[in-house]
Amino acid sequence: MNTKRKILIDTALTLFYQNSIYSVGINEILSVSGIAKKTLYHHFSGKEALVLATLEKRDQGFQQWLTTQLSGAKNDTEVIHQLFYGLTDWFHSRVPELGDFRGCFFTNTSAEFSDEKSAIAQYCRQHKQQVRQLIKQALKRQDEAFLDWVCLLKEGAISSAYVSQDLDAALKCIAILTASEVKY
Amino acid sequence: MNTKRKILIDTALTLFYQNSIYSVGINEILSVSGIAKKTLYHHFSGKEALVLATLEKRDQGFQQWLTTQLSGAKNDTEVIHQLFYGLTDWFHSRVPELGDFRGCFFTNTSAEFSDEKSAIAQYCRQHKQQVRQLIKQALKRQDEAFLDWVCLLKEGAISSAYVSQDLDAALKCIAILTASEVKY
DNA sequence: ACAGAAGTAGACACTACAGTCTACTTTTGC
DNA sequence: GCAAAAGTAGACTGTAGTGTCTACTTCTGT
Numbered sequence: 001m002n003t004k005r006k007i008l009i010d011t012a013l014t015l016f017y018q019n020s021i022y023s024v025g026i027n028e029i030l031s032v033s034g035i036a037k038k039t040l041y042h043h044f045s046g047k048e049a050l051v052l053a054t055l056e057k058r059d060q061g062f063q064q065w066l067t068t069q070l071s072g073a074k075n076d077t078e079v080i081h082q083l084f085y086g087l088t089d090w091f092h093s094r095v096p097e098l099g100d101f102r103g104c105f106f107t108n109t110s111a112e113f114s115d116e117k118s119a120i121a122q123y124c125r126q127h128k129q130q131v132r133q134l135i136k137q138a139l140k141r142q143d144e145a146f147l148d149w150v151c152l153l154k155e156g157a158i159s160s161a162y163v164s165q166d167l168d169a170a171l172k173c174i175a176i177l178t179a180s181e182v183k184y
Numbered sequence: 185m186n187t188k189r190k191i192l193i194d195t196a197l198t199l200f201y202q203n204s205i206y207s208v209g210i211n212e213i214l215s216v217s218g219i220a221k222k223t224l225y226h227h228f229s230g231k232e233a234l235v236l237a238t239l240e241k242r243d244q245g246f247q248q249w250l251t252t253q254l255s256g257a258k259n260d261t262e263v264i265h266q267l268f269y270g271l272t273d274w275f276h277s278r279v280p281e282l283g284d285f286r287g288c289f290f291t292n293t294s295a296e297f298s299d300e301k302s303a304i305a306q307y308c309r310q311h312k313q314q315v316r317q318l319i320k321q322a323l324k325r326q327d328e329a330f331l332d333w334v335c336l337l338k339e340g341a342i343s344s345a346y347v348s349q350d351l352d353a354a355l356k357c358i359a360i361l362t363a364s365e366v367k368y
Numbered sequence: 369a370c371a372g373a374a375g376t377a378g379a380c381a382c383t384a385c386a387g388t389c390t391a392c393t394t395t396t397g398c
Numbered sequence: 399g400c401a402a403a404a405g406t407a408g409a410c411t412g413t414a415g416t417g418t419c420t421a422c423t424t425c426t427g428t
Contacts, residue, residue: 004405020296022206025385036406037387043404047386102298110347111292112204128348145363148356155347156340163294163339164312172332179329180364188375209415220376225417227374 005043007033013054017105021051021112048120051109055123058105062127063134065097070138079138080150080177087154087170091161103162107155153177189227191217197238201289205235205296232304235293239307242289246311247318249281254322263322264334264361271338271354275345287346291339337361 011033015024026047030037044050069086073079086095093101102108106124113120132151136142139150153176157169166172195217199208210231214221228234253270257263270279277285286292290308297304316335320326323334337360341353350356 002404019298020206022204022296023298026387027385037408038389039405041387103295107291107343107347108295111287111295112206114203114207114286116349125348128344145356145359149360152340152344152353152357152360153336154340155343156336156338159291159339159343160312160336163291164309165300169336172329173336175329176333176336186374210417211415221378221417222419223375231416 002043004035004039008035008040008043008050009053009057012050013057013105014099016051016054017058017099017102017108021109026050051120052123055106055109055120055127059123059127059130061097063130065095066131066134070134073138076139076141079135081174083135083138083150083154084157084170084174084177087157087161087173088168091157091167091170101161101167104158107158150177186227188219188223192219192224192227192234193237193241196234197241197289198283200235200238201242201283201292202286205293210234235304236307239290239293239304239311243307243311243314245281247314249279250315250318254318257322260323260325263319265358267319267322267334267338268341268354268358268361271341271345271357272352275341275351275354285345285351288342291342334361 008029012024012029015029015032026037026040029050030040040050044053066083066086070079070082073082089095090098091101093099106127110121110124115121132147135150135154136147139147153173154170157173160166160169192213196208196213199213199216210221210224213234214224224234228237250267250270254263254266257266273279274282275285277283290311294305294308299305316331319334319338320331323331337357338354341357344350344353
């Protein structure tokens with residue numbers, strides 16, 4: 001019966017993402033989920049292990065969503081459209097499985113944990129790398145410079161959508177990529 | 185004698201930026217600065233007021249640096265170069281007045297404070313808006329679409345430089361802007 | 369010179385944090 | 399059917415968090 005384990009991860013992920021990791025205590029996760037403290041410490045060695053589990057869960061969920069989002073695109077122009085229209089849906093909180101938009105969970109978590117060598121920071125870095133690979137796989141064009149372009153705009157859009165509340169940042173990215181005469 | 189006030193803001197800013205706001209306690213700021221608790225609460229109503237003061241200080245410092253960095257550019261190409269080479273210096277921690285690079289203080293702070301209506305989140309948003317205006321003032325080209333382009337790449341570069349440790353992200357932005365045939 | 373502002377040390381109150389523990393009950397796999 | 403695993407409540411420890419307070423000292427502007 002590791003349903004409790006799943007409930008703990010779900011609850012923690014929601015609370016961590018909607019607020020922040022430092023601001024959410026173990027006791028809050030417990031009272032919201034209705035699970036006993038002993039059970040939590042039975043499944044996780046401590047808060048950090050729980051944080052890593054939530055990162056893993058979010059990583060899976062995000063990659064799954066992105067894979068679905070990018071599938072079916074017939075050419076690179078469509079991949080770009082699917083990507084940035086998908087991001088726009090996310091920013092407007094129209095993607096139920098990603099929850100109410102509050103920026104990138106991995107970027108936010110990196111901001112809280114300054115030690116770049118910590119397992120948490122490493123996981124966040126790895127997530128970004130894997131998302132990059134996912135986009136690369138969807139594209140026919142394989143040069144890294146073009147990927148840099150797409151990924152930098154993607155990061156800029158997520159950051160601007162959250163910090164500046166510019167929910168249409170991803171649409172601007174499409175406009176940029178369309179207006180630009182660099183072929184893709 | 186509000187030198188104490190300044191020392192408190194300096195110490196708090198360094199600690200907040202190098203770590204995170206939740207992870208740094210008042211007592212730590214006090215012991216590092218060597219200032220008495222009563223003095224802190226004499227100058228600031230609480231931690232939030234101190235946080236706002238550090239945001240203000242960082243805002244001033246960053247805008248000052250950016251203004252200097254962009255001044256002297258003779259055309260828009262040079263503005264873009266000054267901006268992104270400047271960012272590269274920052275990412276490599278070669279700008280003493282900005283401290284050891286640990287991402288954007290405002291983006292990081294936004295990640296910690298989820299209430300978008302809080303004074304802290306509002307200040308962060310305002311900072312980004314003012315930086316945008318500063319870049320706009322430096323450019324001859326005045327269309328918002330081009331500004332969007334530059335600012336989205338800028339945000340993407342800062343985020344990638346920090347989370348993915350891609351310290352040359354800003355150089356990639358220059359490559360993108362140079363390779364693109366959209367005139368600027 | 370002196371009033372008032374700014375500073376000091378550090379004890380104190382109170383809350384919240386992560387994590388431990390005991391004693392007990394339920395679920396589940398074989 | 400039963401042993402082991404997973405679960406329960408919640409008291410408890412010890413630390414650290416913000417913020418208050420008293421009693422005293424130093425600085426500073428007019």
